[in-house]
Amino acid sequence: MSRLVKRSMWGGALAATAAGILAVTNVGKDEGLRLKAYRDLVNVPTACFGETLGIKMGMTFTKAQCDELLLKRLDEFAGKVEHCVKKPMSDRTLVAFTSMAYNVGSGGFCGSTTVRLYNAGQFAEACRAMGYWNKAGGRVIPGLTARRARETAMCLEGLK
Structure with a gap:
């Protein structure tokens, strides 16, 4: 169980933490809630958020199923972020990194320049390196550029 979920459970607000992650990182806005499976920009079957x-x-889903799946996966990705990021990080930085990992995959995130720089103590540079991940199918995607800008801003806020 990730630190984010443990904290929310202590406060009795697991759903509120997921809602907070969604609100700040715009996972739902970026992907949009899609209850029926579709092919994404690179032809991967995708659903929900x-x-x-x-x-x-x-495949089809209800909103409740999508919410439950997202919460479970955010916890999973937060745990993977905590595993590959060796330096202490604030909750804001963890949320930003979790959002990125959810989008690019834990392998992509853990092998990224962002993680390498953060673990080397180059925290601001690590946050800014998140912006490199704005392409799909070899082309820059405006929605990914906007998402990475929000994640970068949150990561930098977490450094203060």
Whole structure:
């Protein structure tokens, strides 16, 4: 269980933490809630708030199922972020990194320049390196550029 979920459970507001992550990182806005599986920009079957794990074309979901799936996956990705980021980080930085990892995958995130720089103590540079991940299918995607700008800003706020 990730630090974000543990904190929210202590406060009795697990759903509020997920809502906070959604509000700040705009996961739902970026991906949009899609109750029926679709193919994303690079032809990967996707559903709900951008979920790809186990998604097959023709699948359908309820909003409640999508919310539950997102919460579970955010906890999973936050745990992976905590595993590969070796330096202490604020909750804001953890949320920004979790949002990025949810979008690019934990392998992509953990192998990124962002993680390498953060673990080397170059915190601001690490946050700014998040902006490199704004492409899909080899082309710059305005929505990804906007998402990375929000994540970068949150990461930098977490350094203060």
